[in-house]
Amino acid sequence: MVKPIITNLNTWPLDRRGCPIFTCTYDAHLYAQLIENNTDKQKMLSISRQDISFKLRHARHSKQPNLQRMCDLSVKAQLYRECLEEVQRIKDEGFPA
Helix, strand or coil: CCCCCCCCHHHCCECCCCCECCCCHHHHHHHHHHHCCCHHHHHHHHHHHHHHHHHHHHHHCCCCCCHHHHHHHHHHHHHHHHHHHHHHHHHHHCCCC
8 A cells, every 4th residue: 555645734644742643754754844944843843852752761760661662752752853854954955855
């Protein structure tokens, strides 16, 4: 099955907190192209990444760490980081890849 390409922020899948859902690096890079001029979305993504990092640190130090949850948080933080780095790359180069 071919995954449809989302070209509109209004149709991007979001979690219950309103944060974008990425399933791979491709999603993160595509979302970056959609938000390159939207500083509110960029700030929200940055804040969400910080929140995820905090949760991950907390989970890492718990008495009974849930390894699957920690892995999920790590992947989510990684994809958010990739998205933010791609936004910066676009701004620096002045055009999408």
